[in-house]
Amino acid sequence: MNTLLGVTVCRHYHLVRLSVLALGVTAGALAQVSVLNVNYDKHQTGANLQETILQPSINWNNFGKVGTYAVDGQVYAQPLYMSGVTIGGQKHNVVYVATMHNSVFAFDADTPQVTTPLWQVNFGPAVPTGLYNFTDVIPEIGILGTPVIEDSTKAIYVVSNNLLPGTPGVPVFLLHALSLVDGHELFGGPTLISATVAGNGAGSSAGSIAFDASQQLQRPGLMISNGTLYIGFGSHSDLGNYHGWLMSYDASTLKLKSVFNASPNGVQSSVWQSGRAPAIDSKGDVYVVTANGDFDGQVNFGESFLHLSSADLSLKDWYTPQEWSYLNDQDQDLGAAGGILLPNASALLSGGKAGMLHLVLTDSMGHLGADNTATAQGVQVNMWGLFTMALWSLQNPIVYEYDPAGSLKAFEIVNNRINSSILSQFTPAVPSFACGLALSANGGQNGIVWLTTGDDSQHGVPGTLHALDATNLSNEFWNSDLAGARDAMGGLAKFAPPTIANGRIYVPTFSNAVVVYGVLGPSASPGAGTISAVVNSASFVEGAVAPGELVTIFGANMGPAAETGAELDVDGHISSIAQSTSVLFDGVAAPLLYTSSSQINAVVPFGVAGPTTKIQVMYQGNAVASITVPVQAASPAVFALDGSGGGPGAILNQDGSVNSGSNPAARGSVVVLYATGAGATTPASQDGFLTAQPYPAPNLPVSVTVENVPAEVRYAGAAPGLVAGVMQINIVVPETWVAPFDQLVVTVGTYSSPSAVTVAVK
Numbered sequence: 175m176n177t178l179l180g181v182t183v184c185r186h187y188h189l190v191r192l193s194v195l196a197l198g199v200t201a202g203a204l205a206q207v208s209v210l211n212v213n214y215d216k217h218q219t220g221a222n223l224q225e226t227i228l229q230p231s232i233n234w235n236n237f238g239k240v241g242t243y244a245v246d247g248q249v250y251a252q253p254l255y256m257s258g259v260t261i262g263g264q265k266h267n268v269v270y271v272a273t274m275h276n277s278v279f280a281f282d283a284d285t286p287q288v289t290t291p292l293w294q295v296n297f298g299p300a301v302p303t304g305l306y307n308f309t310d311v312i313p314e315i316g317i318l319g320t321p322v323i324e325d326s327t328k329a330i331y332v333v334s335n336n337l338l339p340g341t342p343g344v345p346v347f348l349l350h351a352l353s354l355v356d357g358h359e360l361f362g363g364p365t366l367i368s369a370t371v372a373g374n375g376a377g378s379s380a381g382s383i384a385f386d387a388s389q390q391l392q393r394p395g396l397m398i399s400n401g402t403l404y405i406g407f408g409s410h411s412d413l414g415n416y417h418g419w420l421m422s423y424d425a426s427t428l429k430l431k432s433v434f435n436a437s438p439n440g441v442q443s444s445v446w447q448s449g450r451a452p453a454i455d456s457k458g459d460v461y462v463v464t465a466n467g468d469f470d471g472q473v474n475f476g477e478s479f480l481h482l483s484s485a486d487l488s489l490k491d492w493y494t495p496q497e498w499s500y501l502n503d504q505d506q507d508l509g510a511a512g513g514i515l516l517p518n519a520s521a522l523l524s525g526g527k528a529g530m531l532h533l534v535l536t537d538s539m540g541h542l543g544a545d546n547t548a549t550a551q552g553v554q555v556n557m558w559g560l561f562t563m564a565l566w567s568l569q570n571p572i573v574y575e576y577d578p579a580g581s582l583k584a585f586e587i588v589n590n591r592i593n594s595s596i597l598s599q600f601t602p603a604v605p606s607f608a609c610g611l612a613l614s615a616n617g618g619q620n621g622i623v624w625l626t627t628g629d630d631s632q633h634g635v636p637g638t639l640h641a642l643d644a645t646n647l648s649n650e651f652w653n654s655d656l657a658g659a660r661d662a663m664g665g666l667a668k669f670a671p672p673t674i675a676n677g678r679i680y681v682p683t684f685s686n687a688v689v690v691y692g693v694l695g696p697s698a699s700p701g702a703g704t705i706s707a708v709v710n711s712a713s714f715v716e717g718a719v720a721p722g723e724l725v726t727i728f729g730a731n732m733g734p735a736a737e738t739g740a741e742l743d744v745d746g747h748i749s750s751i752a753q754s755t756s757v758l759f760d761g762v763a764a765p766l767l768y769t770s771s772s773q774i775n776a777v778v779p780f781g782v783a784g785p786t787t788k789i790q791v792m793y794q795g796n797a798v799a800s801i802t803v804p805v806q807a808a809s810p811a812v813f814a815l816d817g818s819g820g821g822p823g824a825i826l827n828q829d830g831s832v833n834s835g836s837n838p839a840a841r842g843s844v845v846v847l848y849a850t851g852a853g854a855t856t857p858a859s860q861d862g863f864l865t866a867q868p869y870p871a872p873n874l875p876v877s878v879t880v881e882n883v884p885a886e887v888r889y890a891g892a893a894p895g896l897v898a899g900v901m902q903i904n905i906v907v908p909e910t911w912v913a914p915f916d917q918l919v920v921t922v923g924t925y926s927s928p929s930a931v932t933v934a935v936k
Contacts, residue, residue, distance in 0.1 A: 209255040209673050212320035212395030213564075214612070216454040217515040220564030220671055221613040227677030229620035230643060232693065234652040237641075239661040240678070241286025241690040242772055244706035244730035246716070247275030247300070249667055249682035250311075250449065251320040252395070254330070255283060255675040259354050261292050268292065268354070269673075269680055270323070271688050275707070275716065276300045276316035276334045278352060286678070286690035289704040289730040295357040297334040297364070301345045302715070303820060304929035307917055308411040311391075312820035313714045313930055315345075320395035320449065322403070324425055328354050331403055331425070333367070333392045345387045349405070349428055365428040367405070369421055373438025373473070377415035383438060389416040394512070395451035400458050401425050402484065408446025408465070412505070418443040418464050418476075420452065422487055434487040436475050440468025443476035448561040448669040450512025453522070455536065458484035463509030463524045466502050469494060471542055477501045477508040479522060479534050493539035493550050501528060508532075511560045511575075517567045521590045525560030531575060531585065533592050553592045556580060561669060562611045566644060568618050572597065574647075579605040582625055584647055600647035602627045602640065608668035610682075613644060621645060624679055628666025633818040637666030639681055639691060654691070659736050663689055664772070686728035687772055703731040703791060703798030711767075711775055712850050713811035713928045714819040718804040719778050719787065720925075722859055722899040723851040724767070727757065727774040733793045737770045740897075747862040748777070748897050758790040765862035765897065777899040780859050808874055808922035809851035810901075812931040820930030823918060824848045835914065838934035839907050845933060847903040848893060852876065852922050855892065859899070865892040874923030878905050880916040880933060907935055 206224075213220040251272040259268045267283040276297040282288060300316035303309070311318070321332040329351040338344040348364040369385040377383055385407075394406035403423040409416040418436030423429065436443035443464045445452075453461040460482040467476025477498035481491040495501070501508055506527040514523040520537045534540070535549045545552030556577035566572045571587045584597040602625070610626035621644025628637030636658075643649035654661040664685030673680040678692040686707055709716045711724040719725055733755035743749040750756055750763035757764045757776045768775040774791065784805030791799045813824040815832070825833035826846040839845045855870035869891045876890035886906040893902035903920065915932040 206257060207255070207675050208257050208323070209675050210323040210325070211254070211397055212252045212449065212451050213671060216397065216399060217517055218450055218453045218512065219514055219517070219567060220611060221566055221615065222674045223567065223615050223617055225614035225674055226616050228614050228622060228674065229616070230622065230651060234641070236694050237652055238657055238691060238694050239654070239689060240692045240694065242289070242730045243269065243271060243279065243281045243286070243688040243690065244289055244704050244728060244772065245271055245273045245279050245686055245688065246277050246707045247273035247314070247316060247686060248684045249273055249688060250318050250670055251682065252671045253673045253680040253682060253688050254321060254323055255673055255680070256323055256354060261355055266292065267676065269688070270321070270330055272317040272321050272332060274300060274314055274316040274318065276336065278317070278321070278330070278332055278357060280357065283675070283678070287701040289701055293357045295352065297348065297350065298336050301335045301337055302928055302930070304917065305343060305345070306410045306413070308413060309818070309821035309930065310411050312818050313928060315391070319392045320451070322396040322398045323354065324398050327351070327360070327425060329360050330354055331396055331398065333396065333405060335392065347387050347392055349423060351425070351428060361426060361428045363428050365423070367421070369419065369430060369433040371433055371435045371438050373435065375417065375437055375439045376441035383417065383435065385419060386415070389414045390419065391446065393446040393449055395449055397451040397454060398425055399454045399484065402431060404452050404460060406445035406447070406452060406462060408444040409442070412442065412466065415441060416444060417441065418445045418467065420445055420460070420462060420482070420487060432487040434482055434489070436464050436480070437468050438473050439470070440474040440476070443467025443474065445509070447509055447512030453513045453515045455515055459490065460484060460487065461513050461515060461522055461536070463513045465507035465509045466505060469498050479513070479524065479532070479539060481536060481539060491536070491539045492541060493534045494542045495545055495552065496542060501526070511563050514563060514565050516565070516571055516587070516590070519590055523563070523565065523573060525555070525563060525575060527559040529554060529556040529559055529577070531555045531560060531573070531592060533587065533590065535590065551591055553585070553594045555583060555585065562609050564611045564613045564623070566613055566615060566621055572644070574611060574613065574623055576609045576611060576625070578607045582623070582642070582647055598647040600625070600640070600642050600650065602638070604629050604638070606630060606666070608666070610667060610670045610672055612671045612674055614674040615644065622651070623647065624672050624674060626663065626666055626672060626681060630666070631816070633816045634665050634684070636662045636664055637683070639663050639672065639679065661691070662735070685773065687730065701731055703729060703793070705729040705732070705789065705791065705799045705801040708789065708801065708803050710809060710811045710851060712813045712819065713930065715811065715928055718806040718809055719782070720806055720809040720851045720853045721778055721780045721782050722853065722855070723778045723809055724899050725776055725778055727776065727789070727791070728772065729791070729799055730772055732774060732791045732799055733769060733771050735771045738768070740767045746864070748864070750862065754794045756792045758792060759787045767897070777861065777897060779861050780854060780898070806925065808853035808872070808925040810849055810920045810922045810925060810927040811851055812847055812849045812918055812920055812927055814931050821932060823931040823933055825933055833934050835934050838914065838936035840936060841907050841909045843907050844888060844904055845907060847878070847905065847918065847920070849901045849903060849920050849927065850899055852901045859892065861898065863898045865894055865896055865898055869894060870898070872901065872922055876903065877921045878903060879919045879921070880908070883908055883910055
């Protein structure tokens with residue numbers, strides 16, 4: 175039970191396999207196009223129709239990656255673009271990036287090779303997702319919904335998820351309005367988001383329901399219209415007493431104006447929309463589409479299209495398909511894709527997990543009714559679900575929708591009716607689930623569909639950006655795999671649209687970066703190197719490092735673009751040099767498990783003692799980036815099976831098979847965990863050695879709990895045959911464990927691992 179064949183804990187892009195060998199052309203300085211909210215406009219079309227540089231006729235052989243903006247966390251939010259912002263006495267076109275580490279960065283859009291931001295701010299520690307025992311979002315929740323920019327107030331509005339200071343385990347949402355110029359708080363912010371509505375539904379008390387941040391997820395993008403800011407909320411994997419909330423705030427005072435709850439006398443009915451913001455019509459009214467939840471046609475509106483008043487968010491009209499109860503039973507959220515208002519038409523387009531594309535007339539939505547009436551139409555476009563859409567607003571609009579693990583399809587809309595015949599389609603080589611989608615065009619010409627895809631089953635493997643002919647999706651102009659060493663995209667960001675502005679595409683990724691593509695210019699200096707984050711390679715949580723901990727260093731321009739895995743030196747140890755790259759901790763070279771220009775995986779030397787250590791990245795003998803981080807005696811984390819930092823653990827059952835939901839461990843049996851960050855050992859571990867007898871054991875005591883139940887530890891020490899720094903822990907499954915998936919926590923001394931990894935027990 176001392177090997178984990180086929181289980182990845184630190185591999186190609188995010189992690190390294192637990193084995194011996196694989197343990198431009200400048201846009202105009204005063205460009206006129208800005209992207210101020212998710213999906214480009216108030217109608218939420220997902221289209222930039224003012225793109226004049228990018229067109230099908232460009233030389234695609236001269237197109238590729240032109241830069242990387244390194245940031246401190248995953249990027250779920252669509253990058254925003256504001257032209258002509260005066261910073262430091264000079265006008266800049268600025269890309270604003272929000273991260274799950276609760277940070278906002280401002281980068282110069284015209285110098286993508288420069289990695290230093292114009293400014294950045296952080297709102298304090300994000301909420302660890304282990305707190306919620308769900309794995310849709312790993313490892314932390316910070317800024318999830320895309321912010322929104324208001325030109326008139328020169329502010330970017332952001333919602334962060336924080337733990338209440340001094341009260342661990344109590345999350346809150348904070349509304350910030352930041353200066354576009356330097357990121358300072360405006361209008362007396364931040365404001366604590368809170369609200370109460372009348373109702374006797376889930377979580378109510380004395381006839382009212384208070385907004386409970388611990389039950390909600392701020393998933394939709396923010397939207398602003400006529401000085402009013404709109405913020406919607408979904409749930410944590412449909413767990414708990416959550417509701418669908420939509421709130422409006424005064425953009426100039428950050429004061430709450432109105433509140434809508436979609437299930438005040440029931441439960442659920444969330445507004446999550448795969449990150450799509452509420453849509454706004456020409457009168458300023460608001461449209462959202464709810465997910466699974468109670469429905470009564472009076473106050474509870476799960477599985478419904480909702481038209482809300484801009485004045486007070488009161489309900490003006492609605493449509494609910496008559497099969498709403500079936501949708502609930504099958505977890506087929508009607509509002510999974512959110513809503514798109516057809517420009518110059520009175521119609522709302524949406525889709526959900528049932529794979530049906532709906533079009534509902536907004537002048538008279540029809541209330542409860544069939545899928546095909548005079549006011550509502552439903553077309554079955556796939557059998558797998560609908561989360562991702564974009565619309566090209568032509569005389570006969572074209573809607574593009576992605577079938578999970580299938581094809582991107584185009585459908586025409588004629589006279590406010592969807593033509594069910596497929597216009598064209600594109601099937602990527604690698605099946606994907608949570609793609610990103612956007613369209614660029616110059617009005618009704620030169621349409622290009624930009625699609626991000628990736629292997630969802632392999633966390634951290636680089637995704638692909640595709641450029642497709644919007645008039646014939648089967649015609650692919652270019653993709654980022656054609657010159658993969660140069661143009662690698664990084665980890666696919668779930669449902670996050672790329673941003674197209676003034677000849678460039680800004681792609682959010684889960685590799686702690688926004689990658690920039692455009693027309694390649696003369697060779698330019700890649701700019702100074704930078705380190706944006708140092709995280710535990712098992713948990714991806716940033717913090718103090720420990721001796722022997724496997725860490726991942728994110729950044730930009732830290733070495734050559736080509737990727738290299740672990741190599742052995744002449745003595746059979748993991749080498750500390752790869753591609754002329756090395757990493758020094760207080761001058762001591764660390765074993766390298768993976769290297770690239772934007773990510774390096776290393777093992778902290780066992781001699782690091784603290785209280786801080788200076789990390790230097792060296793390339794061709796020169797220091798290209800450095801950072802100082804705190805050091806502590808231990809920083810434990812358990813490896814996940816898919817390398818994501820959470821969910822099913824990299825665990826072996828007693829018979830040596832991989833633990834999983836379909837192959838759970840028996841109570842009373844022994845299971846084997848793999849972890850890192852246990853600190854100094856006896857006998858002293860040697861940097862880069864592949865562990866052999868006598869097996870070193872941590873100097874600090876090791877204990878394990880599952881759902882707070884102590885487990886007997888049979889062995890805690892170095893993992894035989896693996897690089898020093900990987901710890902193996904054998905525990906006995908207590909007879910009292912009954913839950914199918916239980917959260918594991920490893921404690922070394924007084925230091926505990928995040929609780930995001932689970933073990934399956936039968």
